[in-house]
Amino acid sequence: MTRDGLLLGLDVGGTSTAAGLVTRDGQVLETRSQPTHGADGDGAVARILAIAADVAALPAARSRGLVGVGAGLPGVVDVAAGTVGGEAHHVPELAGVRIASLLAEAAGVPAFVDNDVNALALSEGRWGAGRGARSFVLVAIGTGVGGGIVLDGRLYRGAGGFGGELGHVPIAFDGRPCICGARGCLKAFVAGPDLGAEGSRRLGRPVDAAALFDLAEQSGSTAERSLAAAVLDEATEALAAGLAIIVNGLNPERLLVGGTVGQAFARRESDLRARLARRAYAGALATTEIRFLHLVKRATVRGGAALVLYEREGPAAP
Numbered sequence: 001m002t003r004d005g006l007l008l009g010l011d012v013g014g015t016s017t018a019a020g021l022v023t024r025d026g027q028v029l030e031t032r033s034q035p036t037h038g039a040d041g042d043g044a045v046a047r048i049l050a051i052a053a054d055v056a057a058l059p060a061a062r063s064r065g066l067v068g069v070g071a072g073l074p075g076v077v078d079v080a081a082g083t084v085g086g087e088a089h090h091v092p093e094l095a096g097v098r099i100a101s102l103l104a105e106a107a108g109v110p111a112f113v114d115n116d117v118n119a120l121a122l123s124e125g126r127w128g129a130g131r132g133a134r135s136f137v138l139v140a141i142g143t144g145v146g147g148g149i150v151l152d153g154r155l156y157r158g159a160g161g162f163g164g165e166l167g168h169v170p171i172a173f174d175g176r177p178c179i180c181g182a183r184g185c186l187k188a189f190v191a192g193p194d195l196g197a198e199g200s201r202r203l204g205r206p207v208d209a210a211a212l213f214d215l216a217e218q219s220g221s222t223a224e225r226s227l228a229a230a231v232l233d234e235a236t237e238a239l240a241a242g243l244a245i246i247v248n249g250l251n252p253e254r255l256l257v258g259g260t261v262g263q264a265f266a267r268r269e270s271d272l273r274a275r276l277a278r279r280a281y282a283g284a285l286a287t288t289e290i291r292f293l294h295l296v297k298r299a300t301v302r303g304g305a306a307l308v309l310y311e312r313e314g315p316a317a318p
Helices: 044-056 059-064 099-107 116-127 192-203 209-216 223-250 260-277 282-286 302-313
Strands: 006-012 016-022 028-035 066-073 111-115 136-141 145-151 254-258 289-292
Touching (some): 006 059, 016 044, 028 044, 111 116, 116 145, 136 223, 254 260
């Protein structure tokens, strides 16, 4: 791999897709972003390939050369086959598509794919908040809840690619229905659409997750504020339970919480830590450093870039 060549990273989400040119030291040079789906709610695959081809054709990519393209995708990914399984809930058009091969054709370089949070974990381990840690877990809370697990410096994918599906850890046996078909999953209590749905049900009017956090923090004791606060109290307790499973079960050096909704939960950090302290082993919690990440979409394209380096060169040096 040439030392001055660039990496093309993609971050595909249920709502938007970003692609960018990244240097080997993690500097993002140029990015493009667009809605993942077209106006009719379809066309995701064609749009992903088009944005990859557009970024691959940028002057910097042509002058310095591309060495590979990496894409973080929602759902359970078969890394060897370069496909997404049937669990592609947020971008169902990806299911079964040989997306790695198609990306390689679109960009003209080798392509690698993995779960989006796995890719993000590789990026944080190489250039960000996980750097220097031999073990860490990244929990990303947004449209869904994903996890990336790094143990002894290596990404843990699980026997069938399901490693890190922390959003579907059951934290309430008879809890709310989840998109996966089960009940009581962590995602059903803390992900953006689920928070919005529960808030809307209780308030009797449409509200999204961001508005719910804002409403709960308003001064005064209005009925709506109390209802919003109750929803978020339940969500914070659920998140504490999910994080306690990670702290007690894996006891990583670092536990990183990111994503758009994860950033909102940072506003309730003291409450979350207090609830977590009541659930986790004190010794495990004392040896696991918890950090909240404030990532922008421009930075998340580094996940795909880190995936290329991981697959071609192995884990980053500690």
